[in-house]
Amino acid sequence: MTNESQPAAKGGEQVLTVGVAQFRAALALYPAEDQEILEWLRGYLYQALGGQVQPLLQRLGVSYLDLHRVFSGRRSENYSGVIAAAAALRQRVAKDTPLVETDVTRAITDALDYARDHAAMTAIVGGTGRGKTLTAQVWAAANNHGRTHYIRMTSGARRSTLLMKLCESAGMGYGGYKGPELEQRILHNNAYTSRNVLIIDEAGHLIPKGDSSATSAIEFLRDMHDEIGCAVVLIFTDVYLEQMEQGRLNRFFGQFIGRLEKIVRIAPEPSLEEVEAAVRSFAPEAGSDLIAAAFAATSSGKGKLRTLYRDLKKADLLAKAQNHPLDVEDLKAAIAWRSGEEF
Incomplete structure (x- = not known):
């Protein structure tokens, strides 16, 4: 039994006690335009704020009770206030992350739009410092109607790393679960749907290193696309795509690359x-x-x-x-x- 008037404590931080299924059920009660705002707000909570509810309450200027009731479908007397505060926060976030429009940022945005509009797998490839990450982050924060999950992989990432990051981004717990159980939660718990766009930055870290032939991490992204129907956007530095196309596992990755409907290759030097x-x-x-x-x-x-x-x-x-x-x-x-x- 959760307390709707007080956030729960987790690792010294305050978190929202509304699960994915409960939130999805609550959304169905609201008008479509409000659903988009609330989806964005939940994504902002778990992606930008790491699930910490107190900073969100401060930025919104609403009480935990009102936020909990709106997220759980128990209509609050301050429902319109929560929606208005969320819409205003969304505008502030977009204003705080301006993007200078160039041929490169337009090409990256086009690839992201294509993935979203067609639930497709796409890739963005280029050298470091060419605007891939910034453009994707700005697009994810302000142009996605709450549908995007931006996840940045780290060096040495394995399938288990990817699974944990996917759970964190969706606001799902992963402690105490084994790998196969996490896979089932991700694929069948309605945390990700066909409306979602999954952006994996530094996706090259999911490519096997050395003599390893473990391709299961990057294969799971294909599984998500096939089983859930969500869009998947992979962001690579150019060296990793070269490894996929020309390296020792090129026969496997040749098939994988063939699944990418659109690949944007960014010139190495700025124009x-x-x-x-x-x-x-x-x-x-x-x-x-x-x-x-x-x-x-x-x-x-x-x-x-x-x-x-x-x-x-x-x-x-x-x-x-x-x-x-x-x-x-x-x-x-x-x-x-x-x-x-x-x-």
């Missing part, structure tokens, strides 16, 4: 158009000298577009401290500061 868009997001009236310096910085081998954004943020702070528009000298100073060089 001038990408660099100019990044610069103008900080300095709308930027001159050709500033854009040229930024492009040279991304082409020097000392950094990619991700590094340029950091340099531009530092340069913007320097310019504001001196009360003048960001210029090429500010960018040079920021690069020198990062590199530990004299300027």
Whole structure:
């Protein structure tokens, strides 16, 4: 028996005592537009906040009792207040994670949209610092109607690692369960449905290393797609896709890659158009000298577009401290500061 007026304690943190099945049943009671907002809110709780309910209550400005009643289908007197607060939070999150539009971000977004609209398996492939992760995170946070689960894999990940991360993302417990039991909970507990988009970042960590031939981790993602019907988006650095296409397990992975309906391959180096868009997001009236310096910085081998954004943020702070528009000298100073060089 759960207490709807007080959150439960788990590992020193306060968590929401509403299970997946109960939440799904509650959604059916509400209008479609409210369902989307509440799906987004639950995803934000478990993905952005790691399931910690207290920070969510603070950001919403509502009581635990009201949130619990809405999530569990016991209509609260403050139902409209919870919905309005969730919609406002969703707008703030989107505003706090702006995305500079370029050919690359548009291509990544198109792949994500395709996966969502067709419940397809797709892949996004490119070198480090090319905007794959940021674009996927922004899309997942603000453009998915609560349907997306963004999961980042870590080095040395195994099938068990993937299963635990899938449970965490869906707000399901995994303690005390063996691997096959977790698989059944994920596949048959309605935590993931055909509406979901599953984004696996750093998916290359699921590829067998050394002499290992254990492909079960990445195969489970295919199982989820086949059995549940959810979309799956795999984000790789280019070296891992090369291993899949040309390595010793290429016969197996050849079949797997054949299941990918769309593969976006990002050019290794930023284009001038990408660099100019990044610069103008900080300095709308930027001159050709500033854009040229930024492009040279991304082409020097000392950094990619991700590094340029950091340099531009530092340069913007320097310019504001001196009360003048960001210029090429500010960018040079920021690069020198990062590199530990004299300027």
